[in-house]
Structures are given as C-alpha cells and as structure tokens.
Amino acid sequence: MTTVYLDGLGLFGPGLAGWREGIALLQGMHSYQEEQIPAVTPSLLSPNERRRATGAIRLALQVAEEAIKNSGLKAQTIRSVFASSGGDGEIIDKICTALTLPERPISPTHFHNSVHNTPAGYWAIATGCHQASVSLSAYDGSFSAGLLEALTLILVEGDTVLLVAYDYPPPFPLSGTRFFTAPFATALVLSPDRGDLSLAALTLELIGQGEEDTLDDVGLERLRTGNPAARSLPLLQAIARGSVGSVVLPYLADSRLAVGLAPCQ
C-alpha cells in the first residue's frame, strides 16, 4: 500500500478558526462549544473578487490559503482537488428565484459563479496557478472521494496535491432539503515524498460495509454529521492527537475508506 505525506492543513468552522486554533480542541483539551463562524477573509482575493465571492467561495479559499501557508510550498506549483457535496446553495437559490420572475433576470455574475468549480477558478486566478484542478462530489463521501482523487494524482502523476473540502449550508428554502448544521472546510497538502514539514504519513484503503468512526464530543459529532466536509473530523482529530492507527470515513452507500495514519514528527 502506497504512503502519502501530509504537509499542511487548513481548517475552518464554527469555533475552529484555523488548524493551530483547532488542535487543542481536537486533542480534547476542552469540549466543543458551537460558536458563530468567524468572518472569513481570504487575503488572496482582489477587492473586486471579494465583493463577488459568496460564503462558500471564501470558505474554500480560506482553508486552501492556510494549508499552503503551513506547508511552506508555493500555491502556483500545486495542482488541486476541490471536493464539495452541495456546491454553492446561495447561488442556486438566487438563480432559481430569478427564474420565477417574469423576465427571468439571472445575474451574469451569479451564472458564472454557479459552476461547481467556481472556488477552483478563483483559486487559480488568485494564485496564478496553471496546474490542473478538478472539482468533484460524492454526497456524504465527498471528502473521501477527494482523498482518493488526490491519492491517484500522487501515485500516477507524482504530483503534490492541494485537497480542499468545503460545504456551506444552503439558505432557505433549499435548507429544507438537507440536514446542515454549519459551514465547514478543511484543506490538506499531500505529497509523494516525506519532507521536513510532513506531519503524518497516510495510507488509504477502500473497504466494504463497516462502522465509520464517530467523535466522542457531542458538539463535534453534531458538526460532523451536519456537514459533508466535516466527515473529515475523525481523521483531523487523529492527526491532531498524533495517533497511530486507522480511521474509517464514510465513502459511498456500500463502502468506506480506511485511512492508515502515523505521525512524522
């Protein structure tokens, strides 16, 4: 089984304003208190783009920026995988609302922001990165699908990969179609070789039906089940705790992803 290395992390959610801030909480130093999500302010966006960027776009870019910074690598040279189950509910709501009006006045900006790869497009523009990028979705298994995609890129192309997983609760009335508790995003820089800053060595294995790992902290568990990107939390917790072992994440209805983990530092 091939090993890949985790070189940087980004994290953002209510009460989790960054990886370094999140470590103590994930280590279990204190219990999780659900808080308002702090303002998300990715510094890479130009004022013009910042004005156009929705909550989902800002969330994705925030964690991408943090993970790259923590990895010590240059964003321009790194290909990316953006995993999101729901995409941008705010834009879908605005477009579907416009389509109920007599002239169907869709805003051109909303329309070009409606594609699933919008955050990836903004990221490439902000960082001047011509490397390939893919945007994908696999319902509650979207984070696992992103990890698998990153693994294949590392194994087959030999590249370092930025994986960004994000999901932002859609506004009313779309909010009635799916259980969502809060915005959440995480980003992982994964590479084929162990470096000075590598935090952990990971192996991935697809397994059949099995119990996915849950979290002991009631508040964190509620966040985990209330946002597809937060299905990553058991893995993030194991990384924060420096655990050795295996974490089972949800993937598809009939399969799970087992992530083997060993700290590098």
Next chain:
Amino acid sequence: MPIKPLLISAYTTVNALGRGIDESAFKLRQGKGGLRPCDFADAALNTWIGRVEGLEEQPVTGELAAFDSRNNRLAQAGLTQDGFAEAVAAARTRLGPSRIGVFIGTSTSGILETEGAYRKRDPASGRLPNGISARYTHDIFVAAEFIRLYLGLKGPATGISTACSSSAKAFATAYRYMQAGLCDAAVVGGVDSLCLTTLYGFKSLDLTSSRPCRPWDAERDGLSLGEAASLALLTWPAADDHGTALLGYGESSDAYHMSAAHPQGTGAALAMQEALAKAGLDAAQVDYINLHGTATPSNDAAEDKAVVRVFGAATPCSSTKGWTGHTLGAAGATEAVIACLCIEHGFIPGTLNTRQPDPGLLANILLETREQPVNYVLSNSFGFGGSNCSLLFGRLG
C-alpha cells in the same frame, strides 16, 4: 513516458442527432444536424437548441424511481442502447462489481427539478413543495450514483463537475484510478440536460446565438445549447484486442477569468501539449482535432491561437457544436464518442452551419464532412473557471 493505452470497450451517445452511435455517425456523414429553434419547456428565447426528443415520456421507474429527473432520464436513455449495459454486465462478471469504477461529469445535473420546485413554493411560507428530493435529482453526484446502481456496480465513484470540461476530465480521473489499482475498469462519461439555468444564464452573458451556432465563422455570434448522455467502458486491452483507445490526456487551468478564456489560449495549449506528451505522439501525427469550438467570438479566437501554437495551421479541425449543440458537462464525452466514430468509420465531420471562416483565425477549419482514414484524434474541452482538458484517441492493434 507515454501512458498505457486504455481500450474503449463499449460506448454510446444520445444527443440531438439521435439515439445511439449509428444515428450520430449517420447524420454526421450525411450532413444532417440536430439543432432546432428553442422549444424547450416554456423558455421564450430566440435561440436554437439541441434537444433530445422523447425524454418527457420516459420516466425512470421501478426501484430507481426516486431518481426520476430529466438528467437521469437522459442517462437512462444512454444506458439502454448500443449494448452498453450488456457490455458492462460482461465486464462485471469477469472482473467483479467492486472492481469497476464510475466517473461521470455533469455541470447542472438535475437543477431543472429544483427550478420547477421554486415555481411551486408555498405562497405563505415560501417553502418548497413536500417530497422535493435534491438528493436524487439535483445533486452533482446523482448521475454517477444512478448509473452505478443501474449497472449494479460497487467500485469507486465520483461526480466530476468542472463546467464544460467535466466529462473529458472523467476520462483522466478514470485512467488514474485504474493505474493506481483502485479499479480494473471504469464507466466514464457525461450527462447534462437542458434547463432554464443554462438557457437564461448564457443569455445573460450575451453568449447565445439567435441562429444555429457557427463555429469559426467570421459572423459567429454565440453558442447553441444542447443536451446529451455519452458513456464509455474503459478496460485494459488484452494482447489481441482491437479498437479505439484513450492514448493521452492533458489538463490545465487558465488562471485568467471565471467566464472568459485566456485570450492567448495559454492554458488550452498546455492541455494539448500534455495530451500529446502522454500519448507519446508528435503534433504532426494527429489527423483531426475536434475543437471545443463553441462559436462565441472570444472562445474560438483563443482556441485558434492555442491550436496553431501547438499544431501549426495544417491539421484538419472542426467543431461539432453545430450538429449537437453545446452539451456542456457532457460535451467532452460526446466528442470523445465522435472521435471514436471518426477512427472506426474513417471520416472527419465538417463544421456545420459555418459558411465563411473568420480570416483572422488560422487553424485549418473543415466546413464539409470528409471521408478519410483517421488514426489519431485530439478532442478539446474548455470550461468556465478556466478548466481545460484535451483527450487523445487512437487506433489500437
């Protein structure tokens, strides 16, 4: 290092030209296009579309009835023709259901059903009607999930959504999953259906033509939207296998603008160069380039620069968007199927509707369909967000 060729064991397409590969091949060779004045739902737009007929009367029923949507009806149409499901069933028996992956591109999935739900909101509460299940209709993953369940597969699966390059990139993802050993075969493709979001959205950007689209024409003034489901079964070739194979792929980002291509085609050229390198081919060996060719003034100009930079101005090129319309997230897979048809039947489709090529564009644009042997085809797909993908197909054995 060239990649290992991947055999296209079976393939199918349903698009405005008709249902099944024979219908598409026949019409491309006979010069019969699939566009019509917009007659989709109640869209009052002065534009032409490539609508697939009959979907309105062909719901998804039975165990998968919850998946019923125009997008999944389109997928179902693709799954029930050209012996595709039978070919997958044979592979499933041979390899096992957990060893076959499913990678499907879409841009808007079943947003049409959500659009309809918004029109039926409760006037007092603003709520959507009861029973609306975006989970099985609108979700980006749902086409992949529907196809996986329909075919009885249990391998890895992903919905890929990078706008108009989605289903081209599905081929690259599938290759990597197979090469990484996560599966031994893959069902890949694209499913994207007409909806008001894209019809009125492209209109809002002033990118829809009031006539059938005319790629590379001096008077081109926008695109015609279409819909399609196009699927392929990818397997590792056995020693004595013949047929068409995926030989290379290239992917890049423009890093320029959300909805406008880089004017110099920088990212597009990178994708084409990588596809050639991965196939181990020189530009001069390529017999035909199926252009992205949407017929918007700036997209065609940017692609022309990129093609000429990589290939020079001699390689025969055409855009098939005038035949099928722009099928967005299904365009990459639809044009991959057209590439297979060109190689297997020996023809290059012309650029339907185009009369007077733009003198400012230098690529060798073919206006009429031509019968000739074809060994290698490059197919371009470029999308919003600056997502570029080029695929290279060739004859195997």
